[in-house]
Amino acid sequence: MTDQGGDGRLVLRLRYTKLGKLRWLSHRDLARVLERALRRARLPVAYSAGFSPHPLLSFGLALPTGCESTAEYLDVRLEPTPGLLEAGPALPDLVRRELGPALPQGVAVLAAAVLEGSSRSLQQIVTACEWQLLAPGADPAALRRRAAELLDAESVPVARQRRGALVEEDLRPGLLALRVEDPQADPEPSGPQVVAELATGVPGARPDGLARALGIPGALVRRTHQWTNVEGSRREPLDAGPPALVPEGAAR
Amino acid sequence: MENLWPRIEPLLAQVEKPARYIGGELGAQEPCHGPGRVSWLLVYPDSYEIGLPNQGLQILYEILNERPDAAAERTYAPWVDMEAAMRAAGVPLFSLETHRPAAAFDVIAFNLAAELTYTNVLNLLDLAGLPVRSAARDSSHPLVLAGGHCAFNPEPLADFVDAFVLGDGEEVVGELTEVLGGGDWTGPEGRHALRLALAQVPGVYVPALYQPELDPAGRPVSLRPRFPQAPERVEKRTVADLAAWPYPKRQLVPLIEVVHDRLNVEVFRGCTRGCRFCQAGMITRPVRERPAAQVARMVREGLARTGYDEVALTSLSTADFSGIEETVRAVMDAPGRLGPVAVSLPSLRVDAFTVGLAAQIQRTRRTGLTFAPEGGTWRMRRVINKLIREEDLYAAVEAAFAQGWRRVKLYFLIGLPTETDEDVLGIAELTKRCVAIGRAHHRSVTVTASVGGFVPKPHTPFQWARQDTPEELRRKVGLLKDALRGVRGASLRWHDPAASAVEGLLSRGDRRVGAVIERVWRAGGTFQEWSERFELARWEDALAEEGLSLDELVHRERAEDEPLPWDHISAGLHRDFLWQDWQDALAEQGVEDCRWTPCYDCGACTGFGLEHVVASTTPPAGGSQGTGQDLASGGRVPVRFLPVGAGR
Incomplete structure (x- = not known):
């Protein structure tokens, strides 16, 4: 070493x-x-x-x-x-x-x-993060429509509280990718899952703002990847490897 | 049993510091509920950050959970934002471990460490879905208990709490568990039968079993037992041997930052310095030391288990611990220690020995040292029996600045009995001299005088004293502001004099004050110890509606033969002793520490067949504060100032 x-x-x-x-x-x-x-x-x-x-x-x-x-x-x-x-x-x-x-x-x-x-x-070194938004009970089709609208939009204004004041920021420049996956039956029934990639260092690109823009403000948000850009190739700071990402004892 | 977590979690996104409500601290227990186990909910009636570190609550939490017949959980007062969210969503007060409703417990037990939390006690009972008044509750409701230092005058909360527990709780919680688990207390007569049974446990006061006798003006003059099971006088509980109770064994390590966020190891309980304003020193007598070897082991194991990098050796005056040097050496030179460990000694004695000790443990980070002379003149310090000579203070401050500290904080009380403006201005004089001593060592030093308004407390020699009004206290603060204006290096801090007046009301109030507390709570007056939430007008309005006044209950001296609302409660101290000490105070007579001088027969030892448990027969080094010193001197002493730049 x-x-x-x-x-x-x-x-x-x-x-x-x-x-x-x-x-x-x-x-x-x-x-x-x-x-x-x-x-x-x-x-x-x-x-x-x-x-x-x-x-x-x-x-x-x-x-x-x-x-x-x-x-x-x-x-x-x-x-x-x-x-x-x-x-x-x-x-x-x-x-x-x-x-x-x-x-x-x-x-x-x-x-x-x-x-x-x-x-x-x-x-x-981290340039973007991948987020998973879980919205039990949300309609997958409606969510897909809304996601498509966001991707088509020139700008997506989102409001947020900052030091007691309401400020408006634009989510769109930092929204790098967005897709909606169908509910899974296993291990337990869940709602649709949104997978989004948001750039770092862009003020409006926050997962809570995205959840509100998608109409699922109560969604459970989970960061699943942080991406670095090393000589043009996208890598994680450390690969978690093939084992299941959710270890034992982490259940809610 | 219902787990409220699915209803609690959606509220957390709306509130400040949501981790206050999730539990999961290191050391948190997984309580095992079930038939044959009495379930206790231990409550500290203030915010999580203030309540979690409370050592008394943590000790009982462990002792109860070790018992096969008990299970204990904890909760704290939800902050105002969370309370509003809970009420809006219909979520009742819940426990942190298993998130079950407070009303599902057999016992809800409050730790009363500060009088200004009393309105929170009512609020928490209400948030639990219980009637706040004891008389409106029956065997379908949890039993409401309260202990802690404030229980030594239980009367202001007597209408709301079913039973108070006086003194050390280590043994009595087990006895209470046995009473609760050993009988059938259900049915219409169950609660009354339980009250009678509880009253027979030594140290337990059940207010509903007593009848207040009123004078023609409606003032309570005495409390008479209504049933033969209720003792005329309830004596406090005292644990004789601290070594038998090495708790907490698994101190809680919170996930969020709290006050006193460090390992705490209690080195002794009780104090016989005899400071006349100090309720803790009076009601926790006699002195019982923990063996130094046990302290060292608790520190070593505690640091390894918790990962803390700071340990406090706690007591009312830790430099008086006879094993202090040995203990500090053991901590500082512990083999296999990882990373720097800081040791803090709360309640430092004022002398050079103590500073030497502090220097030994604070090898790095010498930022500030705090001393508590309490009085500004030698005359004042004789009245309060805080017998610090000026030369001790100056030697301590000199030693502190010489050894690298740049900030010294001095604690003082104003509004003390017999206080004159000269005594008040003495605070400014001492502060200025300490600045001068410091400036001989460093160009920039700070000496902060922190000034609190004196509140007379039950079971102290000052229990008969008149408390200054907020106006008087403000005038005295003004004198100090003027005297220290423009003095470079000196700063002044003071507490809200209005809050001191209400603390005085709740400290020495009688049963009539309960209705005042209820009115203030109903008007929204919670978290009264938080200055941004405190409003004197609310209390004055409530007093007026009850036909009471601060003048009568707070700003009035009591006569020798006047009944006191806590006459039926005993901390072991003879009333004669307290009265004589009050007379000595008025005569400006100090008394020495009885650990190393003849007994004054205060009652604390003899009443319980106990003696002070101290490992050393000689007074601690340093000699100040009433041990082996000439009490006739101690006033003005010449101070020699070193030229600026000397000693560098």
Whole structure:
């Protein structure tokens, strides 16, 4: 393993879920929960120097409170302790194993990898996210019509509360893809599912605004992918791999 | 049993901090309900962030859930936005663990730690779907209990609560569970039979079993038991050996940020410093220390289990813990510690020893230190028996600035008995001198004087005292503002004097105050300890409608032979002792800490066959605050100022 941080430390990237009741936890509060979980797992997280040392963690794009996700990312800087160095290529698995029991119900590590080479921060590299909107009881045909209208429109104004004031933003420039899938019967009957890709860094491109524009304001929203654009090819920061995306114990 | 979660979740998108209502904290239990188990809903009647850290509630939560005959869940006051959403959707108060309706529990038990939460108690009973008045409830409703420090004057809530529990709860919750689970309390006479049975548990006060006797003006003068099962005087419960109760074993770690968000380990209970304004110090006597080795183990295991990077060693004066140095060493040098751990010592004593201790534990992050001289002059501090000499304060502040701290906060009370304007201005004098001491070390230092209005509390020597009016308190704050105006490095903070007046009303009120609380609640007055929600006018209107006044109930000195509304409640302290201490206060006489000097026979030890449990027979190092010092001195002391730049 190489010295990715330039300071002898290892940088580990984790992909994790935020499911169930925990979706009501804010991004900032979840960051604190994970910070404590890393300490409970006794992982040698590196700390900043200086007057008030803090753990060197770097979180990806904030997930709006109330949304679920199977594609959250965290970069952890670790001190190269003998135990970690000996693990070699098994390090990501070791971290997953140690961290797992320290996490609250609804959070599970789906993938882990030591970062190779220099890498920019998660917030800088992600260009788009894929969202799933579940609307039990909604009519699939009506939803399809509405989706087609949005895609055809020049602009889609959406209102949202910002610091107490109602501001209007345009959803359309950030709406990269949108499709409606039929309800599934398995494992349990559900409503139609909307799958959308929204660009990051576009003020109006938010999943709650999309849900309102589609007429399903109460939809359960779940982030399923974060996409980066590396030399023209679309990749996730970490692949979750083939296993089922929803781990055990994450059920609502 | 009905799980309300499917009806709760749709409300969460509309409210602030929705994670207040989801439960799922580390340490949260999975209560096992069922026949043969008494179900308890433990309630802290304030917001989740204020209530969750409450250690008393967490201790009882664990003890009850360890019992084979009990199951306990928790809830807190939903914030006003959530309450509105719940009422609109017809969702009643619910528990956090299994989201079941509060009314489905056998017991709803409130922790009363602050008087201004009383209107929330009524609101929560109403939100649970219960009649707020005890007399309107029967065996079909949960039993409503209350404990905590405020229960030592239960009368303002006597019409709403079925039974109050006085003192330490560790043992009595088990006894109450056995009474509740050991009989058939259903049927039309069930509730009355249960009340009689509860009254026979030591430490339990059942207000409905007492008849208030009124004087011709309608003022209650005494309470007489209406049934032989009800004792004339209810004595508080005291746990003799803290080592036998190493709780919380699994302190709750919340998902969202709360107050005191850290590991808390109680190092001792009780205090005999004898500060005359301090109700906690009086009603929790005698001193019972936890063995230092147990403290060290609870800290070590607690940090590993919770992942916290901060631990508070809690008590009423932690520097007095006889094992403090050993404990701090054990925490700071614990092998295998990961990352930095901060130790905080709430309630610091004012002396250089304490600062040395603080320096030892705060190797980094030396931002601010807080001391509580409470009184601005030596005369005032003799009256309140907070025997800090000026040289102790200056030595402490000197040591703090010399060791790198830049901000010092000083807590003071105004409106204390016998206080003169000179005493008030003494606060500004002390503050200015502390700034001068600091400026010898650093160019920019801040000394903040934080000023609270004194509220006389039951079971203290000041229970007879007159409380200052909000106008008087505002004038005194004005004196301080003028005196500190333009003083670089000095800042002044103060609490709302109007809220202090209502706290005084609820602290020393009698049964008539219950109707006032109900009126304020019905007028929408919840979360009264939140300044943005507090309105004095609401309380004044309610008092007027009940024919009562703050002048009579708050701003009036009581006579020696006047009956007090809490005469039937005993914290173990002899009334003679309290009266003598009140007289000593008026004579400006201090008394020493009885842990290391002869007994004053306050009653706390002898009444229970207990003694102070302290590991050390010698007073702690530092010597200030009434141990082994010459009480005749302590006023003006010469302060030597170092030239600016010295010591760098």
